Structures are given as C-alpha cells and as structure tokens.
Amino acid sequence: MSRGGRWGLIIGGITACTGLDQLSKWIARGALTGAPTRSFWHDCVRLQYVENRGGFLSLGESLSPALRFFIFIGLTGVFILAAVIYLGRRNALPLSVTFPWILVIGGAVGNQIDRIFRNGRVSDFLNVGIGPLRTGIFNLADLFLTIGVVWLLFIPLTQKNRSG
Secondary structure (H helix, E strand, C coil), rough: CHHHHHHHHHEEEEHHHHHHHHHHHHHHHHHHCCCCCEECCCCCCEEEEEEEECCCHHHCCCHHHHHHHHHHHHHHHHHHHHHHHHHHHCCCCCHHHHHHHHHHHHHHHHHHHHHHHHCCCEEEEEEECCCEEEECCCCHHEEEHHHHHHHHHHHHHHHHEEEE
C-alpha cells in the first residue's frame, strides 16, 4: 500500500470510528437524558444516559479536576498523537495490526472530544448483560477501544500458532 493510501486508511478509519461514536452520543443525549432506562431483548441491552468524569468503570472520577485533566486530556492526547505517528510511519505493519490500532485511536479520540467539549465528562449510554451479570455503562468509543485492545492482545497468539 502506498504511503498516501496508508494515511488515507488511517485517517479515514479514525474519522469513521469517531464519527459513529459522536453521532451515537448525540442521539443518546437527545433521546435518553432525563428518561427512564430502556430495556431491550429480555433486558440483555439497556439504554441509560450517564455522564462519566472518570475512565473505564468510572476509575479516576474522584481525582482532583487538575489531575483528571492531566491524565484524561493531557496524557490521552499524547497517546493519540504518538499512536497516529507510529501507525503512519510503519508502512510494513500488516492490516491485521493496523485495524485494531485504528479502533483504539478512534475510540480514544471519541472520548477525548467529549472530555474537551463537555467539561471533562464522557457521555455513556449502553449496558449489556444477562440477569445480574452486567457490564458498566459504556459508549461506542469504549467498545472500539476494547475490541482494538483485545484484538492486539490476541495477535501474538495467532502468530505463535502460525509459526509453531
């Protein structure tokens, strides 16, 4: 793939993830703010709007505003920039590695936009589970991040199986 084609894939993929995330949050804010929890498919999926000042499972929510800003906006911004530069410069990376990185970066950018423009808060609205076994409330950016990280963690296992 040419350098321009690679950058197009990277920027296009990140933009698509970020756009889907931001559109879903905009719809959720409009339809779910102040509304009761909505349940679907025998309560396997719940829609409930919350604003999260922390990270995954609200971790860090009780930190001071300055420390939350440093971690969730400052360090995340550095991570996003470094990851985009890494992807763009690694022409030899296979698509099986590039795609999960695009998901991770796209998810990080989606939540970063919320934090910057929503006073440090991220819009969450999805909850899935069966009976008492449930996830925390999350959004599409979190889903993209999780899929990307899990995919990246499994890459060494698949490469080991191919060579062994």
